[in-house]
Amino acid sequence: MKIAIQGIQGSFHHLVASNYFPNDCIFIQCMTFGEIPKLLRNNTVDAAIMAIENSNTGSILSNYSLIDKNDLNIQGEVYMPMFHNLMALKGQGMSDIKEVWSHPIAIQHCERFFRHHPHIKIIEANDTAFVAKQIKEKQLKGIAAIASAKAAEIYDLEILEEQIQTDSFNMTRYFVLTKKRDFNVDVHLHNKASLKFTTSDEHGSLAEILKTCAEHGLNLSKIQSMPIANEPWNYAFFIDFTYNDYLKYCNALLMLESKVDNLKILGEYSENKPSLKKQTA
DSSP, X not given: OEEEEEBOTTSHHXXXXXXXXXXXXXXXXXXXXXXXXXXXXXXXXXXXXXXXXXXXXXXXXXXXXXXXHTTOEEEEEEEEEOXXXXXXXXXXXXXXXXXXXXXXXXXXXXXXXXXXXXXXXXXXXXXXXXXHHHHHHHTOTTEEEEEOHHHHHHTTOEEEESOOOSOTXXXXXXXEEESSOOOXXXXXXXXXXXXXXXXXXXXXXXXXXXXXXXXXXXXXXXXXXXXXXXXXXXXXXXXXXXXXXXXXXXXXXXXXXXXXXXXXXXEEEOOOOOOOSOOOO
């Protein structure tokens, strides 16, 4: 199998893909999320990993849009603790570090660390692991990266500070994506679905939809609104819910179709519950 990931070896997407897929998979590295749909659509890859939300910084709306516009299928979900480590060339200490390069989201996750080190200049980059690789290949002194411990191992860097993320419970949810839905005899074993719908702006229309979900035993776990292009102040809704009875879920879809303007199934898959215990490496 060929799997598309955002970033290079040692990135968090690489860690998720390595844990989810068999060991003999080939990982196709993308520097931006926008590259991933094309690889799926033209069958260059069999599946992809894409971050969709973080417990601190919220949803990645642009990725919801990519999944929707390219008609990608959500095959599964993975939750990954975000352990951010400060790393540099071996032999350097904190007093040597003048700049830190990393992905803007990783930098945001480590806001408390930078408050305590105001002299350090922050430089945004496309990928956490790519910075680690640059530091090693170019022997960049005085520059540190924020990345995973695996990146430090791969690129032979020294970790100066471990787990500098502000929130010990920091976690990111990733979608496992494929080109199309895989209908099989085990579909009834799935217990989670992601849908997109639009509705009228009539008073109580959204409440009526949520009521229908509840009446059919659907447990809403997330709802996300997104502006509709060229329709100011109109919104599409992305919802996730779990269910225990596949037949009731199917009946709920039939009822929802009559209550919304457009209904789209983004994916049906097995729920992967995150651990709410304090994370440790």
